[in-house]
Amino acid sequence: MSDDSRDLSRRERQIMDLLFRVGRATAAEVREGLPDAPSYSAVRALLRILEQKGHVRHEEEGRAYVFLPVVRRDAARQTALSHLLKTFFDNSAEQAVAALLAIKGEKMSEAELDRMSRLIDAAKKEGR
């Protein structure tokens, strides 16, 4: 099982992104979340393929299958974040934070910014 999202085809990636975002979903819910959604049976076929590839598993709820990523969200987000840093930020966390604040800074509460400051302070203390 490769957890490298760069190995995913276009639709596979759309579906994995959606599952990571919402955590778990029926085929119908997956379909609703897809851009240019194909038919219900097309979505199921894709989910079956993702399951065969080991990216997705399903649980039964009543008679419906609910699909969820095999890789936990925590792990997936670290991988994705590392890849983003490498691709767009020359592996610099500082640059990423600057970009983050450029996008979100105006909309963040002071309390939220304070909590972020404290995270950084904690990292400073651990660095010693």
Add this chain to the structure above:
Amino acid sequence: MSDDSRDLSRRERQIMDLLFRVGRATAAEVREGLPDAPSYSAVRALLRILEQKGHVRHEEEGRAYVFLPVVRRDAARQTALSHLLKTFFDNSAEQAVAALLAIKGEKMSEAELDRMSRLIDAAKKEGR
């Protein structure tokens, strides 16, 4: 031209990521950077398609073409970062910073952490 990377096929995405990372590259350089690299002519064919789709353009250096993304890295990274926040962090910058520090915090210099603190302080001031 759609700048949504979720519309890209597997190879297209690998190539775009590489071009964003290094900025510009010849077909041979692109090929060297690809996982499970196909032949030189396969890479060129993919680059030609990416150019036709408007994601990539080329400049001539001597007789060689150098390829670069049409979208500037600044813009691409904001898009990618926004998508990452949405997919994996419930749109929370704070969560993203926490994950970032979890990955990179131990390896960051105190000076770097200070600069990050100052970015956050600046965002606080602008928020008023």
Add this chain to the structure above:
DNA sequence: TAGCATGTGCTAGAATTTTAGCAATAGTGA
């Protein structure tokens, strides 16, 4: 109960992506 909605497994074909080869040309080094 019948009909509709919603679900599954499966299949196959359409569509797209990926691949590499050919022909021609230019550059380089022995």
Add this chain to the structure above:
DNA sequence: TCACTATTGCTAAAATTCTAGCACATGCTA
């Protein structure tokens, strides 16, 4: 000069992805 390497434009076929339909089953409602 010649042989090799590196480049381009182009083409077509192989491979993969994407799509939807069928048959069957279950659940719900009028």
